[in-house]
Amino acid sequence: MSEKLLYEQEGGIVVLTLNQPEIRNPISGEETIDALVDALDRMNADPGVRVAILTGAGTAFSSGGNVKAMADSLDERARAPIDTRGYYKGGIQRIPLAFERLDVPIIAAVNGPAIGAGCDLTCMCDIRIAAESARFAESFVKVGIVAGDGGAWLLPRVVGYSKASEMAFTGDMIDAAEALACGLVSRVVPDAELMPAARALAARIAANPSKTVRLTKRLIREGRHTRLDTLLELSAVMQALAHTTADHREAVTAFVEKRRPNFSGG
Secondary structure: OOOOEEEEEEOOEEEEEEOOHHHOOEOOOHHHHHHHHHHHHHHHHOOOOOEEEEEEOOOOOEOEOOHHHHHHOHHHHHHOHHHHHHHHHOOOOHHHHHHHHOOOOEEEEEOOEEEOHHHHHHHHOOEEEEEOOOEEEOOHHHHOOOOOOOHHHHHHHHHOHHHHHHHHHHOOEEEHHHHHHOOOOOEEEOHHHHHHHHHHHHHHHHOOOHHHHHHHHHHHHHHOOOOHHHHHHHHHHHHHHHOOOHHHHHHHHHHHOOOOOOOOOO
8 A cells, every 4th residue: 555545444444544745635646546546446345344534644635636747747738638538547537436436435534625636536435524624626727627537527416516517617715614505515523523523423334234334325326327217126136135134134133122233244
């Protein structure tokens, strides 16, 4: 695992920390992209992982792209647009696809500014909790580019078309209170309480049958772009699988016996 992304696991909870605080945790570099994709795939393949938290080291969540690196590549991008297409497809676009594959619930603990691709990164997560110091901006237009990381697909699904358009067309920053008001985050807490709040939420998720939680997440994800009849068919198939799990049997038995269930992950 790269030093640019810390992977820490305690029980069924994994904490991923973007770890370049000196440059505000950009995610556009090849090493960081590889580390994020590898971490997500690693969690997906590990049945012991029940839930994850993604946060940033230092005072920023993520600055998104590295504008200095962008400046250094201006001539290269202007000369060879076909190569730029490959740069995005083989680079940052691998991140939203890895998140889309992820069946493990993941919480963004937004500890500071989440700018450009950093804002979109929060939208790739299932749940977003913000510190009071958090700020968000869909700011690609400010540097004369579009969201190359899927932001035009991600952001409207979180905040709606109108608010997403406002954010993307202006590039303006919004604070944590406005993010809460528009549904970009589900909770705002004092800075010092961010990780305790995220861990407490993760623990509540981890307490449930892990296989069923993963199936539930997959249904919600598929529901964003699937017809109702197709989703109902998928739900029936997943329900058939859920009925076979040891944790389903334990849950029903515990309910009948009026005791607390003891889930094994089976």
